[in-house]
Every structure is written in C-alpha cells, then in structure tokens.
Amino acid sequence: MSRGPTALVSVLMGVAVFLVYAGLSVASALVLWAVVLDPPPLWVLSVVFVAAVAVFGYVAHRLGTIRLLTSLESTELSRGRAPTVYRRLERLTAEMGLRQPQLLVAEMDAPNAFSLGTPTQSVIVLDSRLFSLLTPDELEAILAHELAHIERRDTLLQTLVVTAMRLLVTVVFVLLAPITLLLLGIDRGTAWIAGRPRRRQYGLAWVFQRSIQFTLGALFSVLTLGLLAYSRKREFAADSRAAEVTGHPVALARALAKIHRASIPRRGILSLLYIEQKQQRPPEWLSTHPETERRIERLLARADRPVESPAVARLRR
Template sequence: MAAVGLALLVGYAGTAALAYWVLVTLWETRPDLMTTLAIVTVGVVVFGYLSYAFGTRRLLAQLDATPIARERAPGLYERTTALCERMETPVPDLYVGRMATPNAFALGGVGSGVVVLDRSLFRLLTADELEAILAHELAHLESHDGLIKTLAFSLGETLTGLLSIVLFPAVLLTTGMAKAWAWFTGRPGTWARTPFGTLRRALDGVIALGLVALAIAVNAHSRSRELAADDRAADVTGDPLALARALRKIERASEPAWSILSPLYIHDDAGDDRPPIRKWFSTHPDLDERVGRLREKAARSAPREDGEDEG
C-alpha cells in the first residue's frame, strides 16, 4: 500500500510539474498586456455573440415556436409597429409558442430580434394589457439586455476558466498528496477526508465561489433591467396599470413549473418570505414590488383634481 501511495504521489506530482511548466512557458511567451486584453476581449465578444445568436435559433426550435402571419393578426402588428416607432427600434418578428406557463420573452440574434408569446396570453389578456407586455419585451430588445447578459456570462466564465487553469497544477498536486496519504495510512477510500483532501476541496471551493459570484452579479443586473423594462413600457404606453394588471393575471394563471427560459416568469409562492439567498439568485424582482412601482407611477402621472392646490 505504501508503494501504491508513492506511485500515486510521483504520478500526480509529475503531472502537476508538467502542467506548471506549460503554464510558465505560456506566460513567458505571452504577448504584451494590451494585446492579451484585446485577444481576450475579442474572443469573449465573438463567442458570446455566436452563443447568443445560435441559442436564439435553438430555443425557437425547442419551443416549436412559429411566426405569426401579419394577415392573421393585423391589430397585433399595428400595435407593435406603433410601439417601435415611439421607441425608434426596428420591428421584431413575432412568434407564438406553447410554454409551461403564460409567458413572453424577447430574443436577439435573429435579424431585428424576436418576441415570443405564449398562446394563452391571447385569451388571458386584453388588447391594452398585451400591448404593455409587448412594450416590456421591446424594451429588452431596445437595451440589448439579452446580449449584454450573455456577454457578461461569457466574460465571467472566461475568467473562471483562467482561474481553473492557474490552479490546475495545485489541484493535481494536492490530489496526489491526499491519495498518497490515504494509501500510506491504509485507508485509500478516505483520501477526500485527509488534510490534503481538505485543501483540495478548498481549491475547488475557490473556483465554485467564482461561479457563484458571477451568477449573483448577473442576476442582480437582470433584476434591475426588469424594473427598467417595466418603467420603459409604462412610459411608452402611457398606461402603467395595464402592465400591472397583465402581470397579476399571469401570476394567477401560472403554476410553478420548470421552463427552459422564463424572462417574464413572476410566480413565487414564497413572496417576501423568500430567504435572502433565493432572492440573490432570482432573475426577477418580487412581483409585489413590480406592481407597487407601476401603481406609484400611475398615481404620479394621474391628472390633478380640479381645484387642487398646485403650490
């Protein structure tokens, strides 16, 4: 058992040394800092955009979404065109699909963008409420929120990947030492619980912490963009209460279900009682907060009563 432990230690240490030599060689032959940053930036943008574009096509196929013919929904296209003129954005393609819950979301990467509507929204919402939902999704397209989120994930994953590469020799070495220690003590199955195994888990934790921090940061930005899209939709339509009513109707019609993408997903049984960690990982603000902000916005924009003191 000691011989096996020694062989494992030598094998892992040798591989770690080789990995370290490769990293040092790459570091010594690296281009200057500005060139390196330029290469990383271009790589992140290109791969992020390609992921966004192809992800849009893949998602449309997964949802079995079909284009809405203009002649079948002239009123919907008239409202969409009017909204786009006010927002000075291109008119996106409109699709209809079947989702787990009443939902709508915007996708870029295909021409001027795509807005997908669940079939149930057409019977669930009034024309004004559906227009408010469209304005919300158009606001996401206007601000390129989906692309920015994808690029942020791409950058974060790149940085986390670089961290993993830098720590790789240390991970190999600590793994070899942990397994060798376990064999030396006659308990090979307990290597993860040795002191070196604990160190190995700590290294893994550093990488996992980077991924968690990335998710929290991106989701925090996503929540702020949802509120911004609500505000933009209310300003463009001039009817904040229509969006508030639409969100409440969707909430009542929704049931908790897994969806491959849910940018408008608002159902949450826990509400304000959610543990803070759940809120950190949520992509959307609490529905009561969204509806409350829209109602306050409507109250501020309501005309004053005759005779009210304006001073």
C-alpha cells in the same frame, strides 16, 4: 504470488504514478513560467479575454435560443391571424428604432412572454392565452416591455457576463494546475504504495481542490447575486421604457396583474400548495424578477394614480 512481490509491484506502481503526475505538473509549470517570464502586454491579454468572452458568449446565446425555442415547440404568428398585433408592433419598433422581431406563439406553463436576441435579430414569444386574457392595449404594453429588453440587449449581456465568470474560473483552475497535479500524484502514488489504489482518497489534493472550489464558489455566489440584482433592475427599466413608448403605464400595470392572477391555481390542492409556497418563497434578492406588486405600484405612481388600486388590492388577497 507471495506477499513480497505483490508489495514490490504496488510500490513500483505508486512510484510510477507519482512520476507521471509530477511530470505533468512540471510541464504545466514550465509553460506557465514561460508565460510569466515573457508575458504578453496587458492590452493583448485583455483583447484575447474580451474576444473569447464575445465568441463563446455569442455562441452560447445562439445555441441557448435555439434549444429554448425548440423545447417550447413554438410556431410563428402570421400577420393574417393577428393583424392588429402586427400594426401595433410596427408602430412600437418604429418609435424605438428597432428591426421588427419575429413573433412566435407557444404553450407555456403559465401565461407569459419573453424576448431573445439583439436589436438586429430578435424574437418575442407569447403564450397563446395572452390573446384572450389581455386587451389590445395591455398586449401592446407587454410587447413594448419585451422590446425594451431587446433594445437594451439584456439577454445577450446577461449571457456575456455569465460567460466571463466561467472563463475566469477556468483561468484560475489552469493557473493552479501544477499544484493540483502534484498533489494528485502524491495521493494516488501513496495509495498504490499502501496497497489500496482503488480506495477513495481524501488527501492533500482533495483538501486543496475543495478549498479552491469553496473560494471560487463563494466568489461566484457574490457575482451571481450581483447579476440577479441587475436582472431585477432591468425589469423596472423595461417597465419604464414600455410606459414611455406606449404612454399608458396603467395598461402595463393591468397586464401584469392579470398575468399574475392567471398564474395562481383557482381551487383544490394546487391552490393550497401555491399559498404555502408563497408564504415560504425565498427573499426577493434571490429572484430574477422583482415582485409583481412592486412593479405595478411603480407604474401606477408614474401615472399619478393612487398606489392602492384594485389590481394591487387583488394581489394582496
């Protein structure tokens, strides 16, 4: 085929591609314009958004719980294996007015515990090493801390907030769809006309999309920092609630110190890597948890003990 017909085909394809994208842009603009001309009442939009957040957030919470428990290969802790633990758990749930959660045991990377769910349906996962590492009072304090998270619906609320943030981003992209489609049509149409349809384009659509992504990314980052701050605050709140319910803030402080110490490699290259990582760790405002030392100090202050306790002193070594 000669160069002339090939160029003509490229021009026709470019025009066709532009018309397709322009048609999609006009169609989406008409739909949005119809909504703007006759918008539903604000309370209807609010109800729809809240309902969407609730449904998608609950589904994400449930599916996330299932995936996490499956990945850990956790097993249920029977009452026969740990009758003392169950007696203390029953006392705590009765004191806090909660339904007794399911207790699971798993092999984690480090001694730890976490809770998932709501006051009516929840689960607490314990690393198997906690039973040999902690005393009964210290293990009870850890259970009380996790029950405090369940009482406050912390994991569910966090999932709902993240879901709301993602839905807001989706709504922004939908509102900007007509402009994005039109710019994509211009870029890809001109690429066909220029005879380079497969060449990566950095045209108007690319600039527009990157600008929107940068703006939304900055907003998302600010919201994420706020969510991290709330996460650290809820850890302090759970510590306080656990100390209130058990009446033994020092037991929780000792448990936190032991768990922290057990997570530190004792010798060899791993120990050196941990020291280097600790020296270069990011600031606390980028973490979901406050520093263990700060949590211990607050608990000891609550118990009217000197802040510089042996547990805190060991953490500072």
